[in-house]
Each structure stands twice: as structure tokens, then as C-alpha cells.
Amino acid sequence: MNDIPDEEKMQIAEAHKPILEPIEEKGFILDIGGGGEGIIGQLMGNQVISIDKNKRELEEAPSDNLKIVMDATDLQFLDETFGTAASFYTLMYMDSETKQKTINEVYRVLKTGGKFLVWDSEIPGEKPNDKVEFFVVPLQVKLPEKEIGTGYGVRFIFQDKKLISEMCKKAGFELHLKSEKDSMLYFEFIKK
Numbered sequence: 167m168n169d170i171p172d173e174e175k176m177q178i179a180e181a182h183k184p185i186l187e188p189i190e191e192k193g194f195i196l197d198i199g200g201g202g203e204g205i206i207g208q209l210m211g212n213q214v215i216s217i218d219k220n221k222r223e224l225e226e227a228p229s230d231n232l233k234i235v236m237d238a239t240d241l242q243f244l245d246e247t248f249g250t251a252a253s254f255y256t257l258m259y260m261d262s263e264t265k266q267k268t269i270n271e272v273y274r275v276l277k278t279g280g281k282f283l284v285w286d287s288e289i290p291g292e293k294p295n296d297k298v299e300f301f302v303v304p305l306q307v308k309l310p311e312k313e314i315g316t317g318y319g320v321r322f323i324f325q326d327k328k329l330i331s332e333m334c335k336k337a338g339f340e341l342h343l344k345s346e347k348d349s350m351l352y353f354e355f356i357k358k
């Protein structure tokens with residue numbers, strides 16, 4: 167999805183192999199940063215409203231669910247609209263201020279008792295050497311009916327499980343479930 171830089175400029179993480187099951191939600195699911203592979207759209211089809219600030223990324227996403235160009239820090243939805251929101255490897259593309267604003271906005275548009283599902287990666291705070299500029303996560307995503315191989319790369323912006331948990335708690339979320347393997351993170355947060 168991004169231009170591929172020289173390998174010497176990349177730190178490549180152990181591949182993440184998330185296994186996604188259908189999301190238990192009868193209404194709409196808001197997908198934050200749902201362009202690119204649009205994994206949540208591929209998983210849950212027309213139940214998903216994908217928002218992304220980059221129109222081209224939305225155009226590239228293969229599923230035909232509703233897609234809207236929108237900044238996650240300023241969601242154009244009423245308070246308490248959704249029962250579920252998801253972020254699949256999107257927070258890693260945001261600096262800390264943008265992440266916190268986004269999480270606050272997700273909290274606002276979720277109904278009380280609503281869930282925020284987050285798949286993401288830890289990113290080390292320090293680069294291994296001066297040549298390295300990008301942190302790259304290869305992914306093998308298992309959906310119920312297919313597997314998708316992809317990779318997401320970013321410039322080094324530190325994030326770990328503690329940072330994401332604390333930002334969500336600050337917004338008002340309660341941590342319901344967490345799993346981690348190497349740098350791979352999965353969280354379910356609930357709006358109290």
C-alpha cells in the first residue's frame with residue numbers, strides 16, 4: 167500500500183498472524199482507518215462504515231461497504247451512534263496527540279456498553295541504527311474464508327500496550343480483554 171523503501175532502512179518485526187472471527191454486532195460497525203486492505207470491511211461486509219482520511223486508501227479497499235473520507239479526530243457522527251468500533255493497525259499511523267483525540271472521538275460515538283476493538287503493533291522507541299527509518303509489520307491475516315498477506319510500515323513513533331491502554335482509560339474506556347504475542351496487540355475496550 168505504501169512505496170517500498172530499501173530494506174536497510176527498515177526494521178522488520180516478526181510477522182503478525184491475527185485470526186479474526188466474525189464480530190458480534192447487529193448494527194453498524196465503525197472502522198477507523200479502514201482503507202488499504204479494509205480488513206474489517208472484508209470481515210463484516212455491509213455492516214461496516216469505513217472512515218479514512220485518505221480517499222485513495224478507501225478506493226483501494228476491496229470490500230463494497232460504505233466508505234467515507236473523514237478524519238478520525240473529528241468524526242462526523244452523533245454521540246452514541248455505534249455499538250462497535252474497530253481499529254485494525256491504524257493507531258500505529260498516528261502520533262500521540264492524534265491517537266488520543268481519535269480514541270476520545272471513538273468513545274463519544276459509541277453507545278454506552280459499546281465495544282472498541284483494537285488490533286495493533288508495539289513499536290520500539292529507539293531505532294537499531296541511524297540508517298533505519300521505518301518499522302514494518304508483515305501480516306498474515308486469517309479471516310473465516312480466506313487469508314490475506316500484507317504489511318504495514320511506519321516511521322518510528324513509539325507505542326506499546328501501556329500507552330494504548332492508558333489513552334483508552336483516559337477517554338473513559340474500561341479494558342475488557344487483551345492478548346499479545348511478540349509485538350502483536352489485541353484489545354477490547356468497553357464504554358462504561
Ligand SMILES: C[S@@+](CC[C@H](N)C(=O)[O-])C[C@H]1O[C@@H](n2cnc3c(N)ncnc32)[C@H](O)[C@@H]1O
Pocket residue numbers: 198199200201202203204205206217218219220223236237238239253254255256259260264318
Ligand atoms: C495501514 S492502514 C490500516 C490498515 C487498514 N485498517 C486495513 O484494514 O488494511 C492505516 C490507515 O489509517 C489512516 N489514517 C491515519 N490517520 C488517520 C486519521 N487521523 N483519520 C482517518 N484515517 C487515518 C491512513 O490513511 C491509512 O489508510
